[in-house]
Amino acid sequence: MLYGAECWPLKEKHNTKLSVIEMRMLRWMSGFILRDRIRNEHIREKVGVAPVEDKIRESRLRWFGHIKRQPCDDPVRRVEVLDFTYVKKGRGRPKKTWLENIRNDLSLLDLNENLTFNRTQWRKRIHVADPT
Numbered sequence: 001m002l003y004g005a006e007c008w009p010l011k012e013k014h015n016t017k018l019s020v021i022e023m024r025m026l027r028w029m030s031g032f033i034l035r036d037r038i039r040n041e042h043i044r045e046k047v048g049v050a051p052v053e054d055k056i057r058e059s060r061l062r063w064f065g066h067i068k069r070q071p072c073d074d075p076v077r078r079v080e081v082l083d084f085t086y087v088k089k090g091r092g093r094p095k096k097t098w099l100e101n102i103r104n105d106l107s108l109l110d111l112n113e114n115l116t117f118n119r120t121q122w123r124k125r126i127h128v129a130d131p132t
Helices: 012-030 040-047 052-068 075-081 098-108 113-117 119-126
Strands: none
Touching: 012 040, 012 052, 052 098, 052 113, 052 119, 113 119
16 A cells, blocks of 8 residues: 555555555454544554554655765756756646655654664654554
8 A cells, every 4th residue: 555655755645544444454354433433542552553654754764865975977966956946837736746845854853864874773763563
């Protein structure tokens, strides 16, 4: 379900849909149905998994750290410095970018981009443990 999730620029509606799908799977795994009226937290605690939103955030930040540790002339890093001033923008609200998600994740976890160069410290700070 999360294959390639580290590159998705997720909006809130996508997070909601993923969490609904995850809870359907967890209910099915644990043998409960909606009519049993058991709270999601209790099911999640019984199965022992972290929320899908946290796992996506962890994979996204793990990929961000990998990109930041690459040399500046690497093709992945060269994309950061591309100039899009000549591209005509469409009407309406701009699309949510992957970097906006990264900035939100960094501020939510109170992290700094410079921490990515210390790989072990970075992995410890972004890791989401399963509640067992």
